[in-house]
Amino acid sequence: MAQQIETPSGKWAGDENFPVASRLIARRLRAPVMRFYAFARAIDDIADSPELSPDDKIARLDAFADALSGGTNPGDPALAKAEALRKTLEETGVTAQHGLDLVTAFKQDAVKNRYADWQELMGYCRYSAEPVGRFLLDLHGEDRALWPFSDALCTLLQVLNHLQDCADDYRKLDRVYLPESWLAVEGESIEALARPSASPGLRRVIDRCLGGVEELLAPAAELPRRLRDPRLAMESAAIVRLARAITKALHRRDPLAERVELSKPAKLAVAVRGVVSIVFERRHGPMPAVAGQATGTPS
Structure with a gap:
């Protein structure tokens, strides 16, 4: 169901150049960080999909933004990563704007x-x-x-x-x-x-x-x-x-x-x-600078 909107590239946190929710992050916060990453990874993959047209990419990204904002079709399994992040944001009190800003960037990538x-x-x-x-x-x-x-x-x-x-x-x-x-x-x-x-x-x-x-x-x-x-x-x-x-x-x-x-x-x-x-x-x-x-x- 998720793949009806998502276009998974197979990339995940371990493929990134920099650590994502490493053990340095407090245990209680690692899951919220990973939900944010999962949302970002999903919309990035949509923007980078070579098979989709720009209009199709934007429509899918808009659907993610709508789900993150608690829009008109809550519970859609195709938007599970946006739903999971939305619930996390409600629990932690963090604004959804950060995720919506990422959608703005990836919509720009589409065109x-x-x-x-x-x-x-x-x-x-x-x-x-x-x-x-x-x-x-x-x-x-x-x-x-x-x-x-x-x-x-x-x-x-x-x-x-x-x-x-x-x-x-x-x-x-x-x-x-x-x-x-x-x-x-x-x-x-x-x-x-x-x-x-x-x-x-x-x-x-x-x-x-x-x-x-x-x-x-x-x-x-x-x-x-x-x-x-x-x-x-x-x-x-x-x-x-x-x-x-x-x-x-x-x-x-x-x-x-x-x-x-x-x-x-x-x-x-x-x-x-x-x-x-x-x-x-x-x-x-x-710390003192290394000689030279x-x-x-x-x-």
Whole structure:
């Protein structure tokens, strides 16, 4: 029944680049986080389905939004993930707006395949990325004054995902998140993404995007320091450290020639360093910088 509306891709939390509801999150909150993820995964898969027309995608996404809002057809098993999230939101007191914002982003994906400039891309991330962190902060009862720090972290994670997937997004979905104006400056076209490796011009565009990520890393790194919940602080510190490592890897490696990602052992090692660092900092103050490494440099 669910597949009458859903278009499952087979992807799940374990396939993501960054942890989803890891053991660092309080046990009582892991199920709500996973229900939010399941909702997000379902609507993302609809937006990415190569078989559906844009109008069909939007109709299905609207049905998810209606179910999340408690609309006209409650209990529809084809919308079970939206129903489950709606009930969770009622129990926890978290607004449905975060989920509805994700629907807005994926409806945009259904009809928009190009981004003129960095600012337009940041506007997309406002709906595709920022709601995830805002949901987590609200779920943990954190101060909404922390939203800008969470927004920075979620946005840079979204851009990193775009860079990791830039070749596949173009080849499979004809979708490009690289700013067209930056490609034009380098004398490149969208078709450069079809090549087996990045040209010098495309490489400069990728590095320019990574420069934007690095600007966002500074406010993002403040998030774990300001959170009240120590477990969420550890989770966010691990994610910040993973983001720095993937940024560094993307500077060195070509996302057209290979899938640029960390191995599972490397992910674990990097995440543990992030956790240890924030635990130490919250107890004793900032850890001393490693010799030869500038403070804040991606590592």
